[in-house]
Amino acid sequence: MLNRSKAALAAAVLALTLSNSAAALQAQESPWIHVEVIDSGDKAEKVNVNVPLALAQVALDALPEDITGKITSKFQEKGIKLADLRKLWAELKNSGDAEFVKVESEEETVRVSRAGQLIQVRVEDRKGDAPEQVRVDIPVDVVDALLSGEGEELNLRAAIQQLSGRRGDIVNVTDAKSKVASGSTLAARTRGPIPCSSVSCLASASSARRACSPRSR
C-alpha cells in the first residue's frame, strides 16, 4: 500500500516536472524579434531591442488601421498597386532559383533573387563617402502570406504568423562612412528570448551584455 502511494507520488512529481519543463521549453522556443543597431561613428552607440513576436501580433490586432494604412499609403505614393504585385509574385514564386532583377550603375547595384526558400534583396550603394549595404532575406512563405490579403491591403497578420516559424536574420543594413571599422549596422532577426537572470544582469553593462545574450552573439 505504502509502495503504491510512493509510486503515485513519484508519478505526480514526474508529471509536474515534465509539464514545467515543457512550459519552460515552450517559453524558450517562442519566437522573439531582435533588432540591433550599432553606430560606431562619433556617437558610438549600440541599441538592442528584443520583443516577443506575439507583441507585434498584439499591436497589429489592436492598431490594424494605423499600421497597415501607413504601409499601403507608402505603396500608393510610389504608384505601386498591390494587385499588380500579386500577379507578378504569382509568376515569380514558381520559377525556382533565379535572379529576377539586377540593376548595375556606377553608384549602385541592386539584386533581387531567389535562393531556395528565400527571396534575397541586395543593395550596394556606393554614392558619396558613405557606402551602404542592405541585405534583406524574406522567406517565400512570408511573401506569400503578406500578399494573401485582398484589395490594396497587405496581410501583415499572416506574414507575422509565418515569420514566427523562422529563425535567423531578416534585414541587415550596413552603412560605413569610411573603409575603417566605423559605420552603423542595423539587423533584425527572429530567435528565442534573450534569457536574463537577475544576478547576471546586475553585473556591469558590458559583462551583462555577454551574460544576458548568449544566443545573440
Next chain:
Amino acid sequence: MLGFGIVCAAGLLAALSMTWVIVNVVDEDEDLHLWIPAPVLLAQVVAGIADPPEIHEKLPFEPKHLRAAAAAIRELENAGDSELVRVESKDETVVIRKSGARIEVEVDNRNERVRVHAPLRQVREFLENHPDEPLEPASLFRLARSLPSGPLVEVTEPGQYVSIRIW
C-alpha cells in the same frame, strides 16, 4: 479607556492595511533629509477636496492605444525574463528588462543613476478596467492604491537621493 484603545487599535489596523507612498529625499548639500509617508487614499481624498483643475486634464492617450498597451503588457507578463532594450553610448547606458512581475528601467550616466520598477499586472489591470474612460492624473490614484509593496523610483545624483516607495 478600553473603548479608546479599541478605536486606536482599529485606526492603526486601518492605517496599516492602506497603501502608503513613502517619499524619501536626501540632499547632502542642503543637509536635508525628508521622509514623507502618506496613505494614497488620504492623498486621493485631499486631491478630491482641493480638486485643482490640473488633475482633470486629459492625458494624451487614446483608448485604443491604452487597450493596445494592456494587450502588450499581457504578452510581456507571459514572456520569460529578458532584456528588452539596451542602449549604450559613450555617456549613457539605458536598459529595460522584464524581471519577474516587473519592468525594470535603468538609466546610468556620469551624473545620474535612475531606477524605475513598474509592476506589470497592476498597470495592465488598471488599463483593462477603464478601457473607455479618458485618462487623467486623478485616475492614477486608483492605480497607486493597487500597487504592490516595493520601490517605484530611485534617482541618485551626486549629493542627492530621491526615492518613491510603495508600502
